[in-house]
Amino acid sequence: MKTIFAYTALLAGLAAGHISLISPCPRYSSVGTDCPSLPSGQSIDSQMNAPIGSVTLGTSEPLCKHTVPWPTPAATWKAGETVTVKFNPNAAIHSGGNMEFSISYDGGKTFAVIYQVLRYAFLNSKPAGLTNTAEVLEYSFKLPEDLPNSDSAVFAWTWVNASGNREFYMNCADVAITGSSSSSYTAKEVTIANYPGYPTIPEFNGNYDTGINYYTTDAKNITVSPSGSSSSGSGSTGGGSSSSADATGSEESGSASSAAPVSSAPASNGSEGGSYATSDAAAAESTAAPAGSDAAGAGAAGGAYSTAEPDDGSANSSDAENPRNAYGADNGSSSSAESPAASGADASSGSGDAGGECTSGLMRCSGAGYQICNSGKWSPVYDCGVGASCKGDEGHIYCGWP
DSSP: OHHHHHHHHHHHHHHHOOOOEEESOOTTBSSOSSOOOOOTTOOOBSOTTSOSEETTTTEEOOTTSOOSOOSSOSEEEETTOEEEEEEOSSOOOTTOEEEEEEEESSSSSOOEEEEEEOSBTTSSSOOSSOOOOOSEEEEEEEOOTTOOOEEEEEEEEEEEESSSSOEEEEEEEEEEEESOOOSOEEEEBOOOOSSTTSOOOOOOTTOTTTTGGGTTTTOOEEEEOTTSOEEEOTTOOSOOEEEEEOTTSOEEEEEOOOOOOOOSSOOSSOGGGOOOOOBOTTTSOOOEEETTOSSOOOOOOOSSOEEEOOOOSOOOHHHHHSTHHHHHSOOSOOOGGGSTGGGTOOBOOOSSOTTOBOOTTOEEEETTEEEEEETTEEOOOBOOOTTOEEEEETTEEEEEOO
16 A cells, blocks of 8 residues: 555656756746846746646747846856756656756757756666656756857756656756857757657657657757857758747747767767767766765766766667657557556556557546556556545646545
8 A cells, every 4th residue: 555655646746746947047936046136027936847848738838938038147157167057856857858958149049058968867877667756956067168158148958858748848047158269159959849849759668768869860960159140950960850949939940959979988079060078977977966965076078068878788779779669659668667557556447448549648537546648558547545536637637635
């Protein structure tokens, strides 16, 4: 019975709990540190942990969520220095996923990546199953030396979660960049997914190569500059279609989001003028600080942008080439550790249509219990436990008590 209640608590977190940036302070945050004064006519946001896009729920907000900048920068950074970003400890991390940190010079219309954390965001390694507990809440990395100076740059954190509703998270902080002689910056274009006009990445279900191509092989570079101009298309590492979204959330037809290839050693000169450095935790120093630690790890290898890619020894080349057949058809590599049954929850014999077709990541109530759609099929009905019942709307449900 303890297992049932433990999984019930986890399910509630997967349905409703999230995470947000706290430093540098994102726009209008109620929990950020060292935040500037609120812009005139704006209000503090007490829902900073929420996603800006959800395929499961059919909702979306503008990129950055808030489009009016802070009146003064939330932080001043020097190009080439090591910075630390911090996250809200009141969090549910949806079993990890892929996240990026990026920079914009045109008010948040286009973003070039500074640093990536692939597969295991907020974790030190691949989890044994579903988890909402963060192991890492701080990341330190070296800023590219060729970031142009600006007193109105926009720093963004974006994240696609590994489990739960199919969501896209984005917080933006206004920052000043100093100490550079560069007039432009070329790097990977930020990856956007689970957001209107962009690809949908389904639940990982234990396969942490799911959707990784959108961050690597199907991506391309973009050049951004303080003049407000940007160009994309050079340095493409793969095919595919994409859009470029402006700060109001509308989309323009464009080219795929970009990425330089990931390697285990720094590369001094990337394609088409980019200078890319990648960091693999198996071959280089770690840049992630454990949750609750006083200091983050050492900075990543220098370069235009860096990638932290924990190596748990489970990478599979066939999975990487075909991560669940580009979002829908399971390639057979899903892990049972991602299923509630594997967590020890007792399946009931409720009336839900186990095995019926559905959209991966969706959840629904069935009698007093609930079902989760894994790999396009409804799970058996899982009991909420003695005295508890399933509540909420399809796609955003939880177990609660009267």
